[in-house]
Amino acid sequence: xxxxxxxxxxxxxxxxxxxxxxxxxxxxxxKHWQLYLLVIPPVLFFILFKYLPMAxxxxxxxxYQVTKGxxxxxxxxxxxFDMLFNNPQFWTLIKNTLFLSLxxxxxxxxxxxxxALLLNEVRSLRFKxxxxxxxxxxxxxxxxxxxxxxxxxxxxxxGLLNVIxxxxxxxxxxxxxxxxxFRSVYVWAEVWQTTGYSCVIYLAALAGVDPSLxxxxxxxxxxxxxxxxxxxxxxxLPAAVIILILSVGNIMSLGFEKVYLLQNPLNLQSSExxxxxxxxxxxxxxxxxxxxxxxxxxxxxxxxLLVAVNxxxxxxxxxxxx
Amino acid sequence: xxxxxxxxxxxxxxxxxxxxxxxxxxGITYILLSLILVAVLYPLxxxxxxxxxxxxxxxxxxxxxxxxxxxxxxxxxxxxxxxxLVGYGNSLFYTCCGTLISVILTVAIAYPLSKKTFxxxxxxxxxxxxxxxxxxxxxPTYLVVKGLHLIDTRWALLLPNAIFVFQVIIARTFFKSSIxxxxxxxxxxxxxxxxxxxxxxxxxxxxPILAVLTLVYAVAQWNAFFDALIYLKSQHLYPLQLxxxxxxxxxxxxxxxxxxxxxxxxxxxYLMKYSLIVVASLPVLILYPFIQRYFVxxxxxxxxxx
Numbered sequence: 001x002x003x004x005x006x007x008x009x010x011x012x013x014x015x016x017x018x019x020x021x022x023x024x025x026x027x028x029x030x031k032h033w034q035l036y037l038l039v040i041p042p043v044l045f046f047i048l049f050k051y052l053p054m055a056x057x058x059x060x061x062x063x064y065q066v067t068k069g070x071x072x073x074x075x076x077x078x079x080x081f082d083m084l085f086n087n088p089q090f091w092t093l094i095k096n097t098l099f100l101s102l103x104x105x106x107x108x109x110x111x112x113x114x115x116a117l118l119l120n121e122v123r124s125l126r127f128k129x130x131x132x133x134x135x136x137x138x139x140x141x142x143x144x145x146x147x148x149x150x151x152x153x154x155x156x157x158x159g160l161l162n163v164i165x166x167x168x169x170x171x172x173x174x175x176x177x178x179x180x181x182f183r184s185v186y187v188w189a190e191v192w193q194t195t196g197y198s199c200v201i202y203l204a205a206l207a208g209v210d211p212s213l214x215x216x217x218x219x220x221x222x223x224x225x226x227x228x229x230x231x232x233x234x235x236x237l238p239a240a241v242i243i244l245i246l247s248v249g250n251i252m253s254l255g256f257e258k259v260y261l262l263q264n265p266l267n268l269q270s271s272e273x274x275x276x277x278x279x280x281x282x283x284x285x286x287x288x289x290x291x292x293x294x295x296x297x298x299x300x301x302x303x304x305l306l307v308a309v310n311x312x313x314x315x316x317x318x319x320x321x322x
Numbered sequence: 323x324x325x326x327x328x329x330x331x332x333x334x335x336x337x338x339x340x341x342x343x344x345x346x347x348x349g350i351t352y353i354l355l356s357l358i359l360v361a362v363l364y365p366l367x368x369x370x371x372x373x374x375x376x377x378x379x380x381x382x383x384x385x386x387x388x389x390x391x392x393x394x395x396x397x398x399x400x401x402x403x404x405x406x407l408v409g410y411g412n413s414l415f416y417t418c419c420g421t422l423i424s425v426i427l428t429v430a431i432a433y434p435l436s437k438k439t440f441x442x443x444x445x446x447x448x449x450x451x452x453x454x455x456x457x458x459x460x461x462p463t464y465l466v467v468k469g470l471h472l473i474d475t476r477w478a479l480l481l482p483n484a485i486f487v488f489q490v491i492i493a494r495t496f497f498k499s500s501i502x503x504x505x506x507x508x509x510x511x512x513x514x515x516x517x518x519x520x521x522x523x524x525x526x527x528x529x530p531i532l533a534v535l536t537l538v539y540a541v542a543q544w545n546a547f548f549d550a551l552i553y554l555k556s557q558h559l560y561p562l563q564l565x566x567x568x569x570x571x572x573x574x575x576x577x578x579x580x581x582x583x584x585x586x587x588x589x590x591x592y593l594m595k596y597s598l599i600v601v602a603s604l605p606v607l608i609l610y611p612f613i614q615r616y617f618v619x620x621x622x623x624x625x626x627x628x
Contacts, residue, residue: 016425030440032437034515035437035439035516038520039446039519042485043449044429045348049463049466050457054456056462056465057460058460059461118351121348121351122352122355130359134359134362135358135615137614140545144571146561148566148570148595148599151571158381190363195358204621223344257547270379279503279552282460282461296464299457299458
């Protein structure tokens with residue numbers, strides 16, 4: 001199973017000389033002009049809101065002046081990148097982004113797999129359905145609401161978690177005001193919210209496992225655990241690899257919203273990540289060129305990571321995005 | 323939990339009896355799943371229960387699981403707040419219009435991409451999927467929106483993120499696999515144009531995928547917050563999520579004002595947060611059974627290599 005099929009199918013294209021190719025193209029255009037008409041608005045969308053920003057990213061190498069516009073502003077070479085790499089805050093940003101992201105990956109990658117494997121063992125269909133329905137629900141809670149739920153539960157005075165801690169004779173903790181606890185709060189809230197959603201893909205993979213494999217395992221006297229290790233896990237491996245590739249490729253692009261909303265002056269030391277920094281210096285301080293440079297740096301790292309992980313995966317497991 | 327009891331009846335069902343080890347394993351499975359169930363469900367129940375309890379009960383921490391001194395004071399406060407009502411109305415508008423625009427644009431590109439007769443579809447597909455891998459970034463996008471004079475207009479929430487690449491892939495896969503080629507050939511012989519074929523044959527046959535697209539875009543638009551944060555300045559344009567942020571998050575003070583007449587108001591403000599959370603999630607909650615079904619369906623279509 002390939003979770004995402006982002007590649008065009010080059011295999012089906014007929015090999016033809018370029019002359020024939022254009023002839024055919026002309027014929028298709030004449031006969032099916034309505035299809036081409038149809039794609040104009042969406043293509044315009046992609047040009048305007050996706051490709052034009054990519055072109056605008058040259059701003060990172062220019063000193064943006066509002067009156068001159070992007071293309072008229074003077075070139076400054078790699079000035080903003082030098083500024084970025086020499087900024088003492090830079091390494092903190094990288095560290096915060098990476099740590100938070102890796103911590104998140106370490107929790108949100110295996111837990112849905114475990115949930116799917118457990119659910120697959122359940123024989124009562126009603127119980128299985130109930131667990132799925134309920135664990136899937138938090139995914140649809142908006143980030144703003146999610147963050148306020150976190151705040152309500154972790155509030156220093158009335159928060160339920162502190163009430164429980166007090167009842168057990170422990171001191172109250174200001175979870176959101178403590179930089180050492182910020183990452184755990186973020187990641188475990190994420191686990192709470194997305195595990196049910198992420199597990200769907202694995203359940204589908206498990207449903208697709210050849211039943212004769214289970215029969216064979218049963219005849220061979222395999223225990224449930226042996227069956228999971230030898231039949232279930234190989235069955236979901238392709239899906240898991242694709243999900244892992246995508247997650248690693250996105251390591252530097254952590255969601256902005258939740259981090260930004262959870263931030264406060266007390267936890268900033270560990271909660272300031274690249275995307276929140278770009279927002280602050282770019283839009284709040286109007287330092288467009290520098291913010292663009294930071295953003296561009298981030299996008300490039302992401303692209304490199306994705307391509308690299310995909311290549312490695314193709315080598316060792318024959319699963320890849322393209 | 324009822325679930326644990328069902329384990330007892332299971333060994334007799336299978337032809338080969340489970341070993342003792344397997345039964346213990348199954349028992350542990352049910353216990354773990356029940357714990358997960360409680361961990362997910364409890365916070366949700368707690369919020370709903372608090373929202374219909376009295377302000378005093380909530381503020382003094384008396385609510386544990388079920389509502390205490392049932393009252394709808396929190397909801398009354400929510401619905402008498404103009405800012406929230408305006409936000410609610412705006413969000414409904416953004417969700418309806420945004421979803422309509424998104425679904426139309428997605429179908430408009432996914433359908434031609436699914437056709438063999440559409441020349442250059444591989445190039446176009448690459449053109450689209452590349453945006454999945456690389457983006458210009460926040461500021462360059464902001465400057466485009468600004469250049470188009472969309473800042474602080476409703477269009478800023480409807481257009482810049484109108485198409486999700488992943489949804490295009492899903493829709494294309496669906497059209498490719500469920501609209502038979504012969505149908506199109508037959509229609510073509512009868513002199514049916516491509517657009518007419520799309521409107522009168524393909525669309526009626528594609529209700530499941532249209533439901534998937536509608537729900538995915540609608541939920542995303544309803545929950546969206548970031549675009550409004552960066553593109554909007556006027557409060558009368560704010561969607562609900564932005565209003566929520568100022569009420570739920572920015573006003574969140576664990577601090578204690580000591581004027582005694584303020585205690586009551588403070589209690590009410592605290593209670594209102596619970597009610598507001600429920601009210602804000604209501605549209606999604608009502609549609610949840612459909613949403614769940616079609617989201618799962620969408621994910622499964624997306625997972626077939628197209």
